[in-house]
Every structure is written in C-alpha cells, then in structure tokens.
Amino acid sequence: MPLPLDIIHEILSRCSFQTLVSVALVNTSFHHEAERLLYRKIKLTKPMGPRVIRCLTTLSTIPKKAALVQSFSAFTYTEELTAEQNELLVEGLCSSLIGMVSLQHLWLRLRSKSELVESTFLRCKFVLQTLCASACLDVTAWLLGQTSLRCLGIYEANEAPSPHKLELYRSFVQRTPVDDPLVVFNLSCANDGLIITTFAAFSPGPAWSAKIIKSSLTGVARIVDIRHFHLYLESLAEIENVISSVAICFPCVYYLTIAVRNADIHIYPDTMPAVLALLPQLEYLHIHFWDNSDAAAGGKYQDYRCQLAAAWAAKCPKLAWIMFPDQGSSHLNREGWNQVWM
Structure with a gap:
C-alpha cells in the first residue's frame, strides 16, 4: 500500500x-x-564552476524540472570559467528563466548590462514576490506590470540614489496595495559591513516592515554583516514604526543615516531618545535632507544642535557622534555634547 x-x-x-x-x-x-x-530552491555559486552550466543545461532542456523551481539565485560571470563558458552561462540562464513558470523569488547578480537577460524578462511567465538584482539590469517596463512583487532589492554602489531613481522607486511602490506595499531597498558594501538603503517614505504608516528585507536576504547576506542602515523618510514623525522594525530585524546596526524631506527635525526631542534606544549598538547618527544642496541644509535645528544631540542620545549609551544636514556635527566628550565643526 x-x-x-x-x-x-x-x-x-x-x-x-x-x-x-x-x-x-x-x-x-x-x-x-x-x-x-x-x-x-536552487542557488548557483561561483565555486561550483562548470557544474553551474550543467545545472542550467538541465533546466533549459527539461521544462518540467524548470517548472518546479520556486526560488533561484544565480550570477552571469565568474573568473572560474572561460570566456566561452561565461557566454554559455548567460544563454543557459536566460533559457532556464523562461521555463521557470512557478518562480517566486529571484536573486540575480550581473557583472554588466545584458540586453539578452533584459529581453528574457519580457518573455518570462513567472510572477515574482521577490527580486534582488544588480543595478545594471534595466527591467523597468517589466517591473511596472509586477503587481504581486513585494520586495525589490538592488545591488548597487554605495552612493545616494538620484532624484530620478527615487521617483522611479516611488512609482513602483504606488502601484502596489497600500496595506501590503512593495518594499524597495539598495544593498551595497562598506569597509566594515553591508549597507541597506530603504525608502519607507514611499510606504507611510505601519504597513512598512524590515522583515521583508530580512527574509529576502536569507542565504544571501548574514544579518551580523548589516551594520549600516540608510532610511528615507518624509519626516522624523515616521521614525518610531520604522526604527522599531529595523531594530528587531537588524540588531547589529551601528551607523544610521536618516534622510528626511521635512526640515523640522528639531521638533521631535522626545520621540527620538526612546526610538534610538532600540538600536543598542548605535554609535553614529547622520541626518540629512533629501535635497543635499548647501542652500537647503539650513533650519531651526542649527540653534539647538548640541541640545538635540544630548536629548537624542539620552537612552542610547554608545551614540557618540551626530552629523546634521549642514555638515555640522556634535561629538560626545567628557564635558558633554559639543559642536565640532561647521
């Protein structure tokens, strides 16, 4: 039986x-x-060498096996392979993706822009929930039709997103449900860990969650390596829900950057201490405005810089350095918080 x-x-x-x-x-x-x-669940890694091509050959030539794949992680170049093998890798990858009709989660690292990979996306039938891909992959037209996508991660150099990219990310988020919005983040490298840049401003309210980012990084990055976190907010009024979620998912953050559109950062002296206390490893706090120009950097906070620093750090014992939008900073020493430079 x-x-x-x-x-x-x-x-x-x-x-x-x-x-x-x-x-x-x-x-x-x-x-x-x-x-x-x-x-x-298939994860292709560079140390696999030629076995990667054998795996892709199987997936591209046996559609019923490709149709079983729900989670897939791959790359398009490795020094372990010859130039000819790397070409076969890209071709096999594209053929395999077309057959992955049940795919829900995709991680894709590209060395450089590939028109073949980009055109392949337009032929794929899968409906993704997670996509993490290199910034050089331009599948904007395809993304605009992916209403089921809940997490979009971009592997990118450590630089501030351009205004054009910010508006593009906003357009992606606004096409998804308000109560279950798309979470967009950038992942880049620093000398002492990884940097996550995320855009909670585009998903206001309690719907935004760092749990989606953490889940998307499972098997891709170690949580202990996420030591820098960059947040885009409309104002500091949104910070409580966002930092609470970040603290639960990424407790090793020691460098926090907050970009705000609203310049009134001086009116939240009571909220900030309790919120920052949720990050026990926090040592550095950098606040700047979305508009980073010198003309836009001023504000009433300039009259209260040291007082704000002392208030914000009251419940955060390791916090010892705060930079403000005008590049003036406050540093904690034996005498308390002092303005270091302008």
Whole structure:
C-alpha cells in the first residue's frame, strides 16, 4: 500500500540534499516528491564552476524540472570559467528563466548590462514576490506590470540614489496595495559591513516592515554583516514604526543615516531618545535632507544642535557622534555634547 503524499513529503523534507538525490534516482515511489524538493530552491555559486552550466543545461532542456523551481539565485560571470563558458552561462540562464513558470523569488547578480537577460524578462511567465538584482539590469517596463512583487532589492554602489531613481522607486511602490506595499531597498558594501538603503517614505504608516528585507536576504547576506542602515523618510514623525522594525530585524546596526524631506527635525526631542534606544549598538547618527544642496541644509535645528544631540542620545549609551544636514556635527566628550565643526 503506497504511503500518502503528505507522509512522503514529511519524510523527504527532513532529508539532506544528497539523500534526496539518491531517493530521486532509485525510488520510483518517492521520485516525484524528491525531485520537487530538490528543484524547489536552487542557488548557483561561483565555486561550483562548470557544474553551474550543467545545472542550467538541465533546466533549459527539461521544462518540467524548470517548472518546479520556486526560488533561484544565480550570477552571469565568474573568473572560474572561460570566456566561452561565461557566454554559455548567460544563454543557459536566460533559457532556464523562461521555463521557470512557478518562480517566486529571484536573486540575480550581473557583472554588466545584458540586453539578452533584459529581453528574457519580457518573455518570462513567472510572477515574482521577490527580486534582488544588480543595478545594471534595466527591467523597468517589466517591473511596472509586477503587481504581486513585494520586495525589490538592488545591488548597487554605495552612493545616494538620484532624484530620478527615487521617483522611479516611488512609482513602483504606488502601484502596489497600500496595506501590503512593495518594499524597495539598495544593498551595497562598506569597509566594515553591508549597507541597506530603504525608502519607507514611499510606504507611510505601519504597513512598512524590515522583515521583508530580512527574509529576502536569507542565504544571501548574514544579518551580523548589516551594520549600516540608510532610511528615507518624509519626516522624523515616521521614525518610531520604522526604527522599531529595523531594530528587531537588524540588531547589529551601528551607523544610521536618516534622510528626511521635512526640515523640522528639531521638533521631535522626545520621540527620538526612546526610538534610538532600540538600536543598542548605535554609535553614529547622520541626518540629512533629501535635497543635499548647501542652500537647503539650513533650519531651526542649527540653534539647538548640541541640545538635540544630548536629548537624542539620552537612552542610547554608545551614540557618540551626530552629523546634521549642514555638515555640522556634535561629538560626545567628557564635558558633554559639543559642536565640532561647521
């Protein structure tokens, strides 16, 4: 008497990768479920070398196996392969993506812009919930039609997004439900860890959550390496919900940058201490305006810089340096908070 499918699934879901491979090859009763689990999540890494091409060949030539893939992580170049093999890698990747009709989560690292990869997206039938890709991948037209997308991550150099990109990100978010909005973030590198830049301003209210970002980075980046966090907010009035979520998901943040559109940063002396206290490792705080020009950097906060610094850091014992929009900073020393330079 054959075992019920739910029992087979329960058994095989506890098996290692190698065990699943063996089961798929030798056991006809368990073959389908073992294969489904094997292909459900695929992560191609550079150390795999030529095996990457073999995997992509399998996916591109056997559509029923490609159709099993729900989560896929890949790249388009590695020094472990020859130039010819790297070309085969891109071609195999594109052919495989077309067959992944059940794909929900995609991580894609590109060395440079690829028109072949971009055109392939327009032919794909999958409906993604998560897309993390290199900034050089331009699939804007395709993205505008992805109303089910809930997380968009962009691998990018450590630089402030241009006004054009900010408006583009806003347009992506505004096409999704208000109570379940798309979360957009940039991921870049610093000397001492990774930097996440996210745009909570485009999803006002309690709907925004850092949990989606954390989930999208599972298997891609270690949480302990996320040490810098950059936030785009309309004003500091939004900070409580946002920082609460960030603190739960990324407790190792020690450098926090907050970009605000509203210049009245001096009117939140009571909210900030309790909120910043949620980040126990926080040492550096940098606040600037969306408009970074010198003409826009002024404000009433300039008359209260040291008082604001002392108030904000009252419950945050490690916080010792705060930079304001005019590039003036306050530093904590034995005498208290002092203005360091203008």
